[in-house]
Amino acid sequence: MNSEILFFLLAGMILVFSILTVTTRRILRAAVYLLFVLVSTAGLYFMLNYNFLAAVQLTVYAGGIVVLIIFSILLTSHISERAKMAGKFQGVMSALAVVAGATLTLITILNYSFPAKSLNEVPSDVKSIGRALVSYNENGYALPFEVVSILLLAAMIGAIIVARKEKTADKNIK
Amino acid sequence: MTGTIPLQYFLIISTLMFFSGIFGFLTRKNLITMLMSIELILNSVNINFVAFNRYLYPDNLHGHFFTLIVIAVAAAEAAVAIAIIINIYRNFRSIEVDKVDEMKF
Numbered sequence: 001m002n003s004e005i006l007f008f009l010l011a012g013m014i015l016v017f018s019i020l021t022v023t024t025r026r027i028l029r030a031a032v033y034l035l036f037v038l039v040s041t042a043g044l045y046f047m048l049n050y051n052f053l054a055a056v057q058l059t060v061y062a063g064g065i066v067v068l069i070i071f072s073i074l075l076t077s078h079i080s081e082r083a084k085m086a087g088k089f090q091g092v093m094s095a096l097a098v099v100a101g102a103t104l105t106l107i108t109i110l111n112y113s114f115p116a117k118s119l120n121e122v123p124s125d126v127k128s129i130g131r132a133l134v135s136y137n138e139n140g141y142a143l144p145f146e147v148v149s150i151l152l153l154a155a156m157i158g159a160i161i162v163a164r165k166e167k168t169a170d171k172n173i174k
Numbered sequence: 175m176t177g178t179i180p181l182q183y184f185l186i187i188s189t190l191m192f193f194s195g196i197f198g199f200l201t202r203k204n205l206i207t208m209l210m211s212i213e214l215i216l217n218s219v220n221i222n223f224v225a226f227n228r229y230l231y232p233d234n235l236h237g238h239f240f241t242l243i244v245i246a247v248a249a250a251e252a253a254v255a256i257a258i259i260i261n262i263y264r265n266f267r268s269i270e271v272d273k274v275d276e277m278k279f
Contacts, residue, residue, distance in 0.1 A: 003178075003179065004178060004179060007179050007183070011183070011187050014187055014191060015187065015190055015191075018190070018191045018194045018195070018214055019194050021194070021198065021210060021211075021214060022194050022195065022197050022198025022201070022202070022207075022210075022211055022214070023198075027204060027206060027207060030207055030210060031210065034210050034213065034214070037191070037214065037217065038213075038217060041217055041220070041221060044184070044187075044221060044224075045224060048224055048225065048228045049228070050224060050228070050238055053224065053238055053241055053242065056242060056245055057220075057245065060245050060246075060249050061213075061217070061245065061248070061249075064249060065213060065248065065249055065252045068252055068253065068256055069206060069209065069210060069213075069252070069256070071256075072206055072256045072259060072260060073206055075260060075263070076206065076259065076260070076263045076269050077204075077206075077269070083202070083203070083204050083207060084203045084204070084270060084272075085201055085202065085203065086200070086201040086202070086203060090200070090201065091201050094196075094197055094200035094201050095197065097196075097200070098193045098194075098196055098197040098200075099193075101193055101196070102189060102190060102193040105189045105192075105193075106186060106189055109182055109185045109186065109189065110182060114181050114182070114229065114230060115230070116181075116229060116230065117230060117231070117232070117233075119231070119232050119233035120232075120233060121232040121233070122232070122233060122234060122235060124235060124238060129235070129238075132235060132239065133239070139234055139235070141239045144239070144240075144243050148243050148246045148247070151246070151247065151250055152246060152249075152250055154250075155250030155251075155253055155254050156253070158254050158257070159253045159254050159256075159257040160257075162254065162257040162258055162261055163256075163257035163258075163260050163261055165264075
């Protein structure tokens with residue numbers, strides 16, 4: 001019973017704040033609502049008993065990405081600036097498309113009975129997660145782990161190169 | 175801790191979150207808020223992965239690990255996207271998509 005109350009609390013928070021994120025006109029408030037959505041999602045992961053994943057969600061998403069977004073908002077727009085939304089026609093049409101898609105997906109979800117299996121659960125503590133991440137046996141994830149590490153390196157170099165000021169070009173002009 | 179909560183509830187939440195992200199992506203004009211909509215979409219997909227893993231295939235951790243990888247990809251994507259947005263702001267003095275319509279300046 002308690003877990004149901006907690007679940008509906010988190011679900012309500014996710015729903016309300018994700019809708020507010022995309023409809024509010026103040027950009028900084030949208031970022032804070034996004035933070036609430038991500039923290040509630042971490043709560044859902046805690047409920048599903050994936051503690052390490054919830055911690056990663058809190059540190060990377062809520063701690064890293066939201067801070068990055070807030071920084072870039074403060075760098076690029078005035079703090080009390082109201083965001084410009086699409087025109088009325090475009091807004092109505094997108095709302096129609098979104099409602100149609102959501103209805104279709106919800107009908108599909110509610111009509112399909114997911115066959116539950118009562119298999120024995122594998123432990124998801126940090127030790128077994130760390131072993132699985134560098135293992136190349138069955139149920140090992142060494143390849144995606146290495147691919148993601150190269151992706152992160154490439155993204156880091158790419159972000160530095162894209163965002164730095166070009167000094168050589170300025171010298172050539174003058 | 176999820177004794178009596180059916181799997182469908184998690185899927186309903188992630189569906190509504192996904193489509194609110196789609197709505198934001200379609201109606202927003204600011205590049206950063208569009209990026210935030212993309213983060214919403216990725217996050218809803220993560221909820222799906224994790225819920226399917228816990229309810230239908232608890233004997234392995236595929237959904238768990240792919241959620242970790244999606245989080246890493248989202249972080250990389252946000253970093254590169256914000257670098258591009260700041261560069262656009264330097265050149266155009268604006269990050270509204272209406273005003274950014276030239277590749278070369």
